[in-house]
Amino acid sequence: MDENDKASSSMVIGYWMSDRKSQKLNWIEFGKVCRQHGYELVKLDLERPLEDQGPFAVILHKLTEIIARNDEKAIQIIDRIEQYIKNHPKVLIIDPLDSVRTLLDRYKTYNVVLNTTLNNIDVFTPTFVEILSTNVKENIKKLKNAGVTFPFICKPFVAQGTTYCHQMSVIFNERGVADCKPPCVAQSFINHNAILYKLYVVGDHYQMVERPSLKNFYASNDDRDTITFDSHSVSKSDSSSELSVLDPSENAKGSSIDPIKLHSIVKTLGSYLNMSLYGVDVVVENNTNRHAIIDINAYPGYDGFPDFFGKLIDCVISRRAQTVCSKAYFEDSGFDTSDSSDEKKSRAKLNSINQYN
Numbered sequence: 001m002d003e004n005d006k007a008s009s010s011m012v013i014g015y016w017m018s019d020r021k022s023q024k025l026n027w028i029e030f031g032k033v034c035r036q037h038g039y040e041l042v043k044l045d046l047e048r049p050l051e052d053q054g055p056f057a058v059i060l061h062k063l064t065e066i067i068a069r070n071d072e073k074a075i076q077i078i079d080r081i082e083q084y085i086k087n088h089p090k091v092l093i094i095d096p097l098d099s100v101r102t103l104l105d106r107y108k109t110y111n112v113v114l115n116t117t118l119n120n121i122d123v124f125t126p127t128f129v130e131i132l133s134t135n136v137k138e139n140i141k142k143l144k145n146a147g148v149t150f151p152f153i154c155k156p157f158v159a160q161g162t163t164y165c166h167q168m169s170v171i172f173n174e175r176g177v178a179d180c181k182p183p184c185v186a187q188s189f190i191n192h193n194a195i196l197y198k199l200y201v202v203g204d205h206y207q208m209v210e211r212p213s214l215k216n217f218y219a220s221n222d223d224r225d226t227i228t229f230d231s232h233s234v235s236k237s238d239s240s241s242e243l244s245v246l247d248p249s250e251n252a253k254g255s256s257i258d259p260i261k262l263h264s265i266v267k268t269l270g271s272y273l274n275m276s277l278y279g280v281d282v283v284v285e286n287n288t289n290r291h292a293i294i295d296i297n298a299y300p301g302y303d304g305f306p307d308f309f310g311k312l313i314d315c316v317i318s319r320r321a322q323t324v325c326s327k328a329y330f331e332d333s334g335f336d337t338s339d340s341s342d343e344k345k346s347r348a349k350l351n352s353i354n355q356y357n
């Protein structure tokens with residue numbers, strides 16, 4: 001097959017992410033990886049109908065900031081994409097917009113974790129409650145009823161894609177409850193010796209990286225003023241915040257991460273979240289060694305993830321293979337999946353699809 005034939009037979013991956021994000025990931029390189037696997041990578045023009053730009057075999061995106069914006073223009077963009085997906089049920093979308101919407105809402109995300117079986121293996125999400133009102137008395141009652149204990153951490157409802165979503169506070173006492181900025185989620189603080197484990201997931205692959213985190217805080221510090229911070233100044237690979245320095249009296253040893261638990265987290269959350277590209281932040285509770293899931297991010301930074309592009313194309317290929325094997329794909333191709341006489345034709349079609357590697 002010469003280069004021209006190759007180009008005309010290649011399938012198109014339509015992608016969108018901010019220029020900032022693609023520069024950070026050196027996205028041009030991914031175009032080369034795609035070509036090696038018979039895919040063409042094309043940036044979506046969000047201002048124009050997708051029908052004029054396709055057909056797409058795959059839509060790969062980081063649209064968190066557009067979804068989170070939620071203004072008239074953003075809604076129109078998302079509608080356009082959803083309409084295209086509806087009109088083309090065979091297109092693979094990484095990741096489904098509804099799944100991303102769940103992760104943009106911290107309260108919904110923690111509820112997903114709460115309802116998994118992870119609790120059985122000592123993996124938990126710290127006790128949390130949503131704070132929607134500025135009424136301090138009401139909020140104190142709400143916190144008590146939910147079992148959220150001091151100190152707790154207050155996080156904006158929207159998890160990603162806005163300028164304020166990483167602005168947080170640690171609240172030590174009832175006086176500090178006035179510092180909650182609704183809508184937010186209040187979550188009990190878990191002491192973990194200032195070590196954060198980031199699990200980066202790409203389809204069936206995952207990688208753990210270690211990051212700085214907040215130091216231990218104790219309820220005996222209950223006269224303290226609220227601490228406000230930007231999470232990106234604490235837990236990036238190059239962060240060196242004072243808030244991460246353990247008190248000299250503290251013994252930094254003790255708990256350690258359990259690879260089996262991490263494996264279970266990825267296997268379990270993958271199906272509950274219906275996501276291929278996500279990150280899970282885990283801390284290990286001092287003394288108990290329980291593993292707490294404190295944050296889940298759609299399409300995170302993948303800083304320190306080896307061969308990210310190789311794993312990403314693997315993910316596209318395997319998800320496409322799953323899609324074409326699905327019932328919906330065959331039904332859309334005119335096969336009657338309830339009729340066993342169509343099975344032979346289905347198998348023949350499957351055999352003829354050799355486009356995945």
Ligand SMILES: Nc1ncnc2c1ncn2[C@@H]1O[C@H](COP(=O)(O)OP(=O)(O)OP(=O)(O)O)[C@@H](O)[C@H]1O
Pocket residue numbers: 126153155159165166167168187188189190191196212213214231232234235281283294295297
């Ligand atoms: N329940 C908790 N107990 C102890 N520390 C916590 C807890 N929740 C968050 N932290 C600390 O606060 C930091 C920021 O929290 P979180 O990860 O929820 O914020 P984020 O802005 O969503 O982060 P990301 O940049 O990963 O999206 C964490 O990296 C960790 O250091």
Ligand SMILES: O=P(O)(O)O[C@H]1[C@H](OP(=O)(O)O)[C@@H](OP(=O)(O)O)[C@@H](O)[C@@H](O)[C@@H]1OP(=O)(O)O
Pocket residue numbers: 021024064065159160161162165198235236279297299300301302303
């Ligand atoms: O660059 P991006 O926009 O994808 O920023 C993401 C950031 O990646 P970065 O490391 O490249 O800053 C992620 O950090 P890690 O979990 O990987 O540490 C995490 O903070 C996401 O919540 C951010 O998504 P956003 O809040 O912006 O939607």
Ligand SMILES: [Mg+2]
Pocket residue numbers: 231281295
């Ligand atoms: Mg985080």
Ligand SMILES: [Mg+2]
Pocket residue numbers: 159295296297
């Ligand atoms: Mg987050």
